[in-house]
Amino acid sequence: MAKRMLTARLSGERSAIMKAPDLVGVDIFKDIDHKVIEKFPGTVVRREFSAGEVICREGEGGTTAFYLLQGSVKVFIARRLGAAAGKERQGWRAMVGRWLGQKRMSRPAHSSDAIIPIDANVDLTYGQPRTTLGAGEVFGEMSCLNLAPRSATVVAETDCVMLEILRNMYEQLQKSPTFREKMDANYRARALQGHLRNVPIFRDLPDDVLERLQSHAQLIAVDAGTTIFNEGDEADGVYVIRLGQVRVSQKFPGGERTLAYLTRGDFFGETGLLRRAKRNATCKAVDHPILEGGRKRKPARVELVKLAAEDFATILDEFPRIKGRLETVAQERIRQQQKARVSITVSAPSKRVEDLGLLQGQNLMLIDLERCTRCDQCVDACVSAHEDGISRLFRTGPRYDKYLVPSSCRMCLDPVCMIGCPVGSIRRSEDLSIIIEDWCVGCGICAKQCPYESIVMHELEEYGEEVSERLTRIAETGEVMAVTQRAAVCDQCEDLPTGPACVYSCPHDAAHRVNAADFLSAGGLFAGVAAVDSSHGDAQGEGS
Amino acid sequence: MLVDRKHIPWAVGTLVAGGAASAWYVSDAPRHLNGPSGSTLVGFTLGSVALAIMLFCTALSLKRKVPHWRTGKASTWLRGHIWLGLLTCLLVGLHAAFRLGGPMTMLLWALLTLVTISGLLGLLIQQFVPRLLLHSVPGETIAQQLQRRLNDLPGLAERVVVQYAGGLDTAAPPWDDGGEIPAKPPAGGEPIRRFYLDHLSGHLAGQAGGDLDDAHRAENLFSALHTMTPAHAHAGIAELSSIYHLHRDLCRQRRLMRVLFAWLIVHVPLSWALLVLVMAHAFTALRFWT
Numbered sequence: 001m002a003k004r005m006l007t008a009r010l011s012g013e014r015s016a017i018m019k020a021p022d023l024v025g026v027d028i029f030k031d032i033d034h035k036v037i038e039k040f041p042g043t044v045v046r047r048e049f050s051a052g053e054v055i056c057r058e059g060e061g062g063t064t065a066f067y068l069l070q071g072s073v074k075v076f077i078a079r080r081l082g083a084a085a086g087k088e089r090q091g092w093r094a095m096v097g098r099w100l101g102q103k104r105m106s107r108p109a110h111s112s113d114a115i116i117p118i119d120a121n122v123d124l125t126y127g128q129p130r131t132t133l134g135a136g137e138v139f140g141e142m143s144c145l146n147l148a149p150r151s152a153t154v155v156a157e158t159d160c161v162m163l164e165i166l167r168n169m170y171e172q173l174q175k176s177p178t179f180r181e182k183m184d185a186n187y188r189a190r191a192l193q194g195h196l197r198n199v200p201i202f203r204d205l206p207d208d209v210l211e212r213l214q215s216h217a218q219l220i221a222v223d224a225g226t227t228i229f230n231e232g233d234e235a236d237g238v239y240v241i242r243l244g245q246v247r248v249s250q251k252f253p254g255g256e257r258t259l260a261y262l263t264r265g266d267f268f269g270e271t272g273l274l275r276r277a278k279r280n281a282t283c284k285a286v287d288h289p290i291l292e293g294g295r296k297r298k299p300a301r302v303e304l305v306k307l308a309a310e311d312f313a314t315i316l317d318e319f320p321r322i323k324g325r326l327e328t329v330a331q332e333r334i335r336q337q338q339k340a341r342v343s344i345t346v347s348a349p350s351k352r353v354e355d356l357g358l359l360q361g362q363n364l365m366l367i368d369l370e371r372c373t374r375c376d377q378c379v380d381a382c383v384s385a386h387e388d389g390i391s392r393l394f395r396t397g398p399r400y401d402k403y404l405v406p407s408s409c410r411m412c413l414d415p416v417c418m419i420g421c422p423v424g425s426i427r428r429s430e431d432l433s434i435i436i437e438d439w440c441v442g443c444g445i446c447a448k449q450c451p452y453e454s455i456v457m458h459e460l461e462e463y464g465e466e467v468s469e470r471l472t473r474i475a476e477t478g479e480v481m482a483v484t485q486r487a488a489v490c491d492q493c494e495d496l497p498t499g500p501a502c503v504y505s506c507p508h509d510a511a512h513r514v515n516a517a518d519f520l521s522a523g524g525l526f527a528g529v530a531a532v533d534s535s536h537g538d539a540q541g542e543g544s
Numbered sequence: 545m546l547v548d549r550k551h552i553p554w555a556v557g558t559l560v561a562g563g564a565a566s567a568w569y570v571s572d573a574p575r576h577l578n579g580p581s582g583s584t585l586v587g588f589t590l591g592s593v594a595l596a597i598m599l600f601c602t603a604l605s606l607k608r609k610v611p612h613w614r615t616g617k618a619s620t621w622l623r624g625h626i627w628l629g630l631l632t633c634l635l636v637g638l639h640a641a642f643r644l645g646g647p648m649t650m651l652l653w654a655l656l657t658l659v660t661i662s663g664l665l666g667l668l669i670q671q672f673v674p675r676l677l678l679h680s681v682p683g684e685t686i687a688q689q690l691q692r693r694l695n696d697l698p699g700l701a702e703r704v705v706v707q708y709a710g711g712l713d714t715a716a717p718p719w720d721d722g723g724e725i726p727a728k729p730p731a732g733g734e735p736i737r738r739f740y741l742d743h744l745s746g747h748l749a750g751q752a753g754g755d756l757d758d759a760h761r762a763e764n765l766f767s768a769l770h771t772m773t774p775a776h777a778h779a780g781i782a783e784l785s786s787i788y789h790l791h792r793d794l795c796r797q798r799r800l801m802r803v804l805f806a807w808l809i810v811h812v813p814l815s816w817a818l819l820v821l822v823m824a825h826a827f828t829a830l831r832f833w834t
Contacts, residue, residue, distance in 0.1 A: 371546050
């Protein structure tokens, strides 16, 4: 089907299917036998684009990779540019507003150098979500191999020529030493340093130390489904994800909890660098979700950067001045991880509980229907608390006993919504809530993945006049056609001093956020509710 | 709001405050030759406190406009609204020395009485109606979608009738969404078509006085229909029955929701009217205080 789509786009003289003789002069096809190319006819198409022409748009489906032969392209996330248009208010009104929990006046949560991973050998940053790619570079690898949606918008900066490649040919390319060397060199030159800087213990290292680290980094690849290491294994180094996704999970009494799905630019196993402690989590390479109705595919590759503990020790011997500082950072990381551990103890849940997926909920929204007067204050509060004016709470869903389990994020033990985000914009915060960053490209994978319909895709036009105007302007300049939607999920109002606005604003004490395990375990339903609510009350100093 | 154990401190506080105010009033009353009034220190103080409480009670409407602002939990505000609101009645009585006064103060008394009674009625309703909704409306939907779902039901029922009885008497089917219509419907579906035309369509359209208004009668009609149709049509009857029951549920929900919110139609505007008049009363009283 992808091949049909690829060839269907051929038009006029600006596109042409490449045959084996046509690819003779192309460096990345140097190692590939002509017979292999002839075995997959129509899988490589030469395309020409004029300056300003859009090559692909963020959030769209894609099945091909592009190899740039001539010219250069601009790569950017229009959504992020749009969001950045919001003005931050200043002065006493902003101060009062912040104190009163008025979210619209809150400050951005990211530093400008935070990485936004995209499907290329470069990354964007939060402050500057645009970059340029030149001849000899590849983009769209994840779309090609894993059917991931396009992670960024690509527009021809100059007139350019490129090869559009389908998966079966791209897999042949991956076996080619020349192609691998070229890709590795590009990655080392353009992205590796940024990825290493993303690891907290490396963040403040001097450039000379980081360069030594880069030279020792090994680029490795594993198939999806492979366990990279198990909880309890001896730690042997730190890993940074170059391509693909990794699931991090921990065992608990009574179950296993997924701590995170990590994506390009994320890291894991860093405490193992300094201390030969045992691994405190299991890390497994995972595939992207299959978008097209369960079609069988070969497992995707997950590419990693490994920095072995031995190599790091050697470097530290060369630079003893930084050793003490790193030890402090590592200790802090271990302390944070220990803090995040909570026990899961639920004995013999009923079938109804299993059917409703209640046990997934680490922070389950419940509405006591004996108290609820259906006034919708909870929904209004949710709308009011978010700057996009979109409710993350819908007062509809299954009932359990006298409670309604509304459509709102449960902070699942296994947050499958996090699998497959092409730009890593969905993540878990330290308090386990799910956050969707403002560089979401609106592909909708997370919403499709969520089993409880708790992620809302909403039209960007609803995002407010200011942002819409900016996007329209961007569209008019010919850089990009505006992305029309983005995802929103309950973030537990993490940056509001009051806690979740829905619970805070319920006049009838009917809305609750509970840990499902506590809620269902011994002590009964009401005990579970009381336990969580009292903790909120204490935090706010407001008894009632 | 359910009146539960969390109300005990508020109830006790209200009783203590009310008792203290009454004691002060009683001890002060003999000192005045013309008896206690709003212009004495006690009367003025209690009136001022009552006005402050009225402002607080009315501010609940404003708090709802900014629900997530850190101005206190909404449930705490509502408890305060209820109990301090009740205290106001006593304070106003003490302030006015339990006299009706002139036309203005009589109007104020009338409004205060209506606001208090409507509020208490609302509180009473909230003790029962949410439970009724929980237990008697299993198919409850959100209020904004209620009418839409009710509007969808005739179409759903007609589709079932077409599937099992081959069509209605009307020339053109009322739906137009590309649904498949069987070319030759199963035999024996005529009772379903008749039942729909004679009973169900009118009921779903909201016509009162039909046989299906009564649940027992409806059960009998569905049972009779069951015996009149061949086995292959029983699934269709089950579908019609579930549509009928959903319609009953949604209509019941609509009635209960009206009951749940009707008191606000009186309570809210009269509260604002009361506040405006009380402010005018206070202004006039201070302006001409001698």
